[in-house]
Amino acid sequence: MAESTVWWIVTGLLVAAELATGTFYLLMLAIGAAAGALAAHAGLAFTGQIVAGAIVGGVAVVAAHLARRRRPGDPSARAERSVNLDVGETVQIDGWGPDGTAQIRYRGAQWTALHRPGAAPRPGPHRVVELVGSRLLVEPL
Known part of the structure; x- marks a missing residue:
């Protein structure tokens, strides 16, 4: 051969x-x-x-x-609107705690919000960008 x-x-x-x-x-x-x-x-x-x-x-x-x-990695499925209907919704944050979280009322329940890394935590309207476990990852509008 x-x-x-x-x-x-x-x-x-x-x-x-x-x-x-x-x-x-x-x-x-x-x-x-x-x-x-x-x-x-x-x-x-x-x-x-x-x-x-x-x-x-x-x-x-x-x-x-x-x-x-x-090449940047694929976005997490938790950040996809088609998978999680909370992504893209607006929430109001009145203040941030010293640990970098905020307790907010959303959809009739108490939620813990985390600010997106790189975004300064400040009060006001925020957009939900991802659901991390039972916490909302948010960024300012």
Whole structure:
């Protein structure tokens, strides 16, 4: 069996494993294996094929990791209006306690409100941005 055929089989196995597990990095390694196959088609020695596959696969994995790290994370489901109907509602906060919480009356019950990090706690109208357990995370309007 030709060396390029072995590389293409490895590429297919890596793609199949990625489809089964959802691990994006396996797809990057499959790109490296495809580079090894192309190196075999170009007539490089087996060592050159290994080096080509390792360099291309390694660069692809590092690039995917850096791109993923730079991308902001998905918002929490607790902050989605379609999941939690309290998100986006307006509440009135009369004052904040020394622990950074406020006790408010909302929907006929007593709730604890937390201010969003980075927002200065001040009295007045606030918008609910997320439900954290049984507490409302709010930001000023």
